[in-house]
Structure formats: structure tokens, C-alpha cells
Amino acid sequence: MRxxxxxxxxxxxxxxxxxxxxxxxxxxxxDAAKLVFYRPDFYGDPMKKITQEAMRGPSQWSVGDRExxxxxxxxxxxxxxxxxAHSATAIGAYHDEAxxxxxxxxxxxxxxxEQLRATLRMLQKLTREHSVxxxxxxxxxxxxxxxxxxxxxxxxxxxxxxxxxxxxxxGFFVPGPEGFESGAKHLLSRGYK
Amino acid sequence: xxxxxxxxxxxATRVLEGDGRASRPERRAAFDNTTPTEPLRGxxxxxxxxxxxxxxxxxxxxxxxGLSEDQIFELVVCAAVGQAMRQYQNAIAxxxxxxxxxxx
Numbered sequence: 001m002r003x004x005x006x007x008x009x010x011x012x013x014x015x016x017x018x019x020x021x022x023x024x025x026x027x028x029x030x031d032a033a034k035l036v037f038y039r040p041d042f043y044g045d046p047m048k049k050i051t052q053e054a055m056r057g058p059s060q061w062s063v064g065d066r067e068x069x070x071x072x073x074x075x076x077x078x079x080x081x082x083x084x085a086h087s088a089t090a091i092g093a094y095h096d097e098a099x100x101x102x103x104x105x106x107x108x109x110x111x112x113x114e115q116l117r118a119t120l121r122m123l124q125k126l127t128r129e130h131s132v133x134x135x136x137x138x139x140x141x142x143x144x145x146x147x148x149x150x151x152x153x154x155x156x157x158x159x160x161x162x163x164x165x166x167x168x169x170x171g172f173f174v175p176g177p178e179g180f181e182s183g184a185k186h187l188l189s190r191g192y193k
Numbered sequence: 194x195x196x197x198x199x200x201x202x203x204x205a206t207r208v209l210e211g212d213g214r215a216s217r218p219e220r221r222a223a224f225d226n227t228t229p230t231e232p233l234r235g236x237x238x239x240x241x242x243x244x245x246x247x248x249x250x251x252x253x254x255x256x257x258x259g260l261s262e263d264q265i266f267e268l269v270v271c272a273a274v275g276q277a278m279r280q281y282q283n284a285i286a287x288x289x290x291x292x293x294x295x296x297x
Contacts, residue, residue, distance in 0.1 A: 043204075134287045138294065169239075
């Protein structure tokens with residue numbers, strides 16, 4: 001982490017919690033977790049609430065779909081930490097590594113539902129160009145994506161357009177595949193609370 | 194308005210208007226990507242537009258200019274939330290226009 005406070009500036013209670021997490025997972029506490037535990041009233045608590053609602057709240061999208069959106073937005077932003085974390089979580093949620101790999105490699109040829117493909121396409125444009133047009137949304141509605149699904153996808157996109165930037169600005173440590181798998185298990189069993 | 198579109202707004206309101214170590218005008222400028230002076234301006238602009246290009250040196254330069262780590266933490270958070278918020282609001286507005294067109 002590029003700020004020392006994000007490595008060591010925690011209250012005694014949080015340090016104890018980190019020690020317990022480390023003991024249970026046998027891995028260092030991921031930098032994404034450290035970020036939301038630092039002065040949580042400023043950013044971590046409201047952000048955890050937003051992310052939990054977007055990723056695990058009621059939605060017509062499955063948990064796998066939303067984790068895939070998170071991974072795909074992260075890929076568009078080239079955020080290495082979040083690509084690894086949310087690809088692993090999407091694979092765990094779907095129990096289908098090939099599906100996630102296909103989308104991450106080529107959205108247009110991946111064997112997925114057309115509504116999901118159209119939604120990912122819109123999220124990619126929004127993330128890359130920072131804006132979309134009414135015609136982009138019209139195309140989604142015409143493809144059968146509901147207003148609620150679009151709003152839910154935009155909530156995921158907001159969460160990860162924020163998190164991707166912070167991961168790169170603060171210099172999150174990027175673990176190997178085992179670290180990402182361990183994190184994915186936690187996110188699938190406990191969510192973002 | 195439904196509940197979900199307001200959730201990002203609650204975060205924006207907290208980081209901009211709640212207590213903090215950086216001043217509210219500084220946080221607002223970072224959120225809007227209108228920070229006036231270097232080297233902070235360069236860091237905030239990268240957070241908004243090219244986060245993968247941020248280096249140790251960018252952070253070190255801002256520290257050397259006199260800002261504390263807590264102030265940098267807050268201003269970087271504001272810049273990230275601000276850029277994500279602009280994109281989100283743009284998309285919600287585009288969706289509203291598309292839905293109005295559908296009903297017309």
C-alpha cells in the first residue's frame with residue numbers, strides 16, 4: 001500500500017480482527033479489506049453497504065452475473081487486483097470457469113445470454129468512455145433487459161468504477177491464484193458486509 | 194426515485210459533507226476533478242482518468258507538498274467516487290430519456 005496508514009493505522013480492535021482473519025484464512029488480510037476498515041465512517045461503512053446491496057441484494061441478475069460484471073468492468077479499467085478477485089468469485093458463483101474465461105477473453109463470442117452480453121457491452125462503453133447515450137439504453141430495453149436490471153448493473157458498475165480506482169491509486173498487493181480463491185470463498189459465503 | 198439510484202449519492206454526500214481532515218472545498222474539488230494546484234492536481238486527475246498510471250512518485254510528491262496521509266486518503270477517495278458518480282448519473286439520465294421515449 002502506498003499510504004502507511006492503510007497498512008498500520010488501525011484501532012486495536014481492528015488489529016485483533018485482522019489477526020483473527022489471518023489465522024482463519026492462513027493468508028494476509030487482502031488490501032481491499034484493509035481499505036474498508038480504515039476510518040470506516042468516512043468511506044468503508046457506506047461503501048460496504050452499497051457494494052453488499054449491489055452484489056448480494058435482491059436482483060434479477062444472479063450473484064454470478066453480478067460478479068462477472070464486476071470482473072468485466074475491472075478488465076475495462078485494467079485493474080489487476082479486481083480482475084483476479086472478481087473473476088475468481090464469478091467462477092465460484094457459477095461453478096463454471098469456462099464461462100467466465102470466455103467473457104473475459106472475448107465478450108462478442110462468449111456463449112452467454114444475449115441480455116447479459118448487451119448489458120456488459122453497455123457497462124464497457126460507460127467505463128471506457130465515461131458516458132453512454134439514450135440509444136445505448138434503448139438497445140438494452142429492446143433486447144429485453146428490464147429497467148430494474150439496468151439499474152442493478154449500473155450500481156455494480158458504480159461500485160467497481162470506484163474500487164478499481166482506489167486499488168490502483170493505493171497500490172493494492174496482487175496475490176496469486178490461491179489468494180484470489182481464498183478471497184472468493186469469503187465473498188461467496190459472507191458477502192461484502 | 195427508487196432506493197437503489199440514491200445509494201451512491203449517500204456515499205458522495207458522506208465524503209463531501211461529513212467530517213474529514215481535508216477541507217470540504219478541497220474534497221469537493223477532488224470529487225469534481227477541479228483541484229487547482231500541482232502536484233495534487235496531477236494525482237487527482239490520474240485517479241479520475243488514468244488510475245493505472247499512478248506511481249509511488251505521484252503520492253510522494255503530494256506528501257512532500259505538505260498534505261498528510263489522511264488528507265491524501267480522503268482526497269483520493271473523493272476523486273474516485275466523483276468520477277464513478279459522474280458516469281453513474283450520466284447512465285441513469287440516459288436510461289430515463291430512453292424510457293420517456295418508449296412511453297411517448
